[in-house]
Amino acid sequence: MTTTTDLLMVQQLHKAFDGYTAVHDVSFAIQPGQIKALIGPNGAGKTTILNMISGVLLPSSGEILLQGVPISGLPSHRIAARGIARTFQHVELFQNMSVVENVMIGRHLRSRGGLLAAAFPIGYVTTQERRVFTEAMNLLEMVQLADFAQYPAGELPFGRQRLLEIARALATEPRLLLLDEAASGLSSREKHELVALIFTIRQTGVTIFLVDHDMDLVMGISDEVVVLDHGEKIAEGIPAVVQNDEQVIAAYLGEELSDA
């Protein structure tokens, strides 16, 4: 199933918190250029997996390989430098900064200069600042937020904040983009815009791994789906197959029954 062409390979990933197992020996692979989804009922361990891939959480055991190189155990900023960017379920924008500055932060890895360059902004430093600003503005154009460049990020309507977070993640020029419940809290029109944006991003060569529990959205756009329930992988495959899987139906039905 997993081959050497995999962009990301997750092997026997396990995470336990104080005796409670959140993720139980989950394995799957993401091919380059794919839109792959991770779905499952609430509390299935989706965000935990995303957190482990992006280095926010350390796995208890198991391996994560990016193009064959192990990345599990690396701190977040190293993983970002290897080409994985993400958004957060509860939008984590820099509220105290302007919209364009949020995206400029995303260019951190693609620019240079430490304390000395900061203290004496001459030569390449000034041209680089201008370049970073322009690049950030281009990304804002892409998510139609250029008009709001100078506003505090926290003042944007919620749906726009999600788009800004995606633009900020793209600014790092990732190979793999992780979207954590990017559609939650969006109106149906905003969801359509999000879907369009996801396809645009894929066209630029970025692989997308998204976590969501909106079945319809996920099934509509994903090439492949991994289904998680109570921390375990219960199905994986193309949407049409997964949708008709008995275990998947049972897991989602179970959730609806317990919600009722």
Add this chain to the structure above:
Amino acid sequence: MKRSFFTSTLFAAVVGITITAVLPCFVKNNYVLGLLAIVAINTIIAVGLNLVMGYAGQVSLGHAAFFGIGAYTSAILTTQLHCNPWLALLAGVAITGIVALTVGIPCLRLSGNYLAMATLGFGWIVYTVMVQWEQLTKGTSGISDIPKLTIGSFVFGNDISRFYLTWAVTIALLVLSANIVNSRMGRALRALHGSEAAAATLGIDVAWYKIQIFVLSAAYASIAGSLYAHTVNFISPSSYGFSFSVELVVMVVIGGMASVWGAPAGAATITLLAEWLSGMGEKISVLKDCEVIVNGLILILVMVFMPAGLVCGIRDLFRRAARKPMPAVAPPPTERGVLP
């Protein structure tokens, strides 16, 4: 980023230089000029501490100790080893930097406010060393006859030349700080203040940036300490205790956290207030040693009524008076409904 000339670092620097250049024409009083030199020195520490508090989001309760290390390094090297004062200043920065690294690395690698606790303890240790290690520091009697700073054959001997010297260094360091804040590094610092998790996933090495800014901030305090030693020519441990560390925090809060140019305002307010109170204390005995109470009161009042600090608070009051309503933020018209 596009910023208008009137909010630019250059403009602020020009204003600062002009005020500094012109002020002694009006203020002929040597006592006042000497006091203003102290304001300059405190401004240097405050702006450094501001970088840590306002940008890295960490509190240091030991900045008086870094100030002290700078002052004592300068004093000891120049009086006992007859070292050049400028070299002594650099040596102070180097020693303070190494000490700050040692204190900062374990605390700043963890998230949470461990720095405040560690620097609190560190401050007490440094103070105790100053008092107890009598062979080196002369204990509570302090070190006197510290040589004055010189450039070539020019000696910074009188109050007016010290006023110019201290403020020249202060303005230079303020400009450096403003540059840092507006740079790639400053942006990273503001980001990690906003959300450490998000900053890290964008490739920012959160701990390393915090450590760098903390060491830089300690170096500022050390420079201030050396300037103080060579300006006042006498130092004793009482200037470097816990109460001064707290005073410095109050200066930063009054000046406005994350506001480089608020530092002089905060430093001036607290320095002049302390001087006035000690003058009053000599006349009215009840007011003796009430400095701590007054500082505490100011801290509470500012936090309650002007959480952005005095400078930003007053500016916001004027802005509110000018009543320019913010344009409403509405989503842009997007008629391209894509996909069913």
